[in-house]
Amino acid sequence: MTDPAIAAHGLRKSYGDKTVLDGIDLTVPEATVFSLLGPNGAGKTTAVKILSTLVSPDPGSGPIRVGGHDLATDAQAARATIGVTGQFSAVDGLITGQENMLLMADLHHLSRSEGRRVTAELLERFDLAEAARKPASTYSGGMKRRLDIAMTLVGGPRIIFLDEPTTGLDPRSRHNMWQIIRELVTGGTTVFLTTQYLEEADELADRIAVLDDGRIAAEGTAEELKRIVPGGHVRLRFTDPAAYRSAAASLGDASHDDEALALHLPSDGSQRELRAVLDRLDAAGVEADELTVHTPDLDDVFFALTGGTAPSRPNKSNQPNQPEEAVR
Structure with a gap:
């Protein structure tokens, strides 16, 4: 058996007297979609920041391995295996889509010819070739999100963290994004997905963990989770x-x-x-x-496990969610 793409044990993080993550365990097999569900402030983004080496866990946390590398001793090697797309787009609207991609190629130290080749391939793959020479500020929300993920893929990461990637997108753009995620996994990429959209997790995730008040309230496949609440x-x-x-x-x-x-x-x-x-x-x-x-759906699971906090309804409104609290 191969090592999991991500393995974290006893993950803890506090800010002052606020406990954000209270000893959670996460295991994500390679080439799968793992979805972390939870209400605003549950700690989803903090978990992503720790696993992607942007924030250090608290002392006393157990070992964390990402891409086969221990974050405590070999964080740089772990960084070389991952890509991160945050809640808010990293696209620079003042330059073109192509220039955004080439900038990422430079940051990954690709040669000029290799950078242009990778840029052209990804722009074509994400249906952005026609708009490549237009300022990114003119792109629709869905186009910016596709460009954001394309930029994440420039370095060829084996593991991608997608932190609420479809927030604010209309239903068509959201479904297009789902197809992109499925294709990434089919190609061998591991996707760690945080979302408030229950339908999104149901559609995409091989396994789902529900995070509430800093702890994993339940974990399993969508079908397994639906069986733990009454109503079937x-x-x-x-x-x-x-x-x-x-x-x-x-x-x-x-x-x-x-x-x-x-x-x-x-x-x-x-x-x-x-x-x-x-x-x-x-x-x-x-x-x-x-x-x-x-059988109960994930809405029922979410309500039962998170004390009735209302989940997002992607097909009811096209308005973006409010971001999670600054400290999560």
Whole structure:
């Protein structure tokens, strides 16, 4: 087995008497998307800053390895493996998109010819070639975000930290960004994603950790997280009133919807529970006309784990979120 792209144990950070990260553990396999969810002020950005070597953890934190390098002893080597795209664009609006890219190439000490080659390839890849010679100030929000990520990729990082990369984007631009992230992972890049958009984490992440008040409240796949909160159920609908009544009699723990001829049974959606329901129907000699499984979504998980703090709704509004507090 290969080492994980990121491994942190007992990660702690305080500012004065404010504990921002209270001993969290994070493990991110290579070529996956790991999403850190949490309300404003939960500590997401602080975690990114520590893992990307921008901020030091508190004494007493456990070992932190990024790209196979221990941050305590070999931070420079770790930096060579990573790229960071923050909440707010690093694009310089006074120069062109191409000039922004070439500036990054210079900062990575690429030769003039190599810098121009990489710049041309990335501008084409991110559908920015036509606008390359225009001032970045004229770009739309989605174009600036694509340029921002393209600039991050100039150095060929194996690990990319994306801190709320789609904040303020319209739904179309957000979906375009999702496709870019999927392509990066397919190419072998590891993506550490912080977001408040629950749909975004559900769509992209291989694993999700919910951070609340400086601690990991829960971690798992999206489906695993959805199973830890109540509210899942199986819905059985019938067209024959007699079959409905027979099913209701055999499934005594079901709630009834007589008008719709439907029954609802609490369930975690697992194969075992579904088989048990079907076995009970078979024993009664009844067949449902429609069976649907309803599990809690990430909204329910977020509310349950973070004390009811409202998550962002990307398809309800195109307005940007308020940034996290200055100290996180």
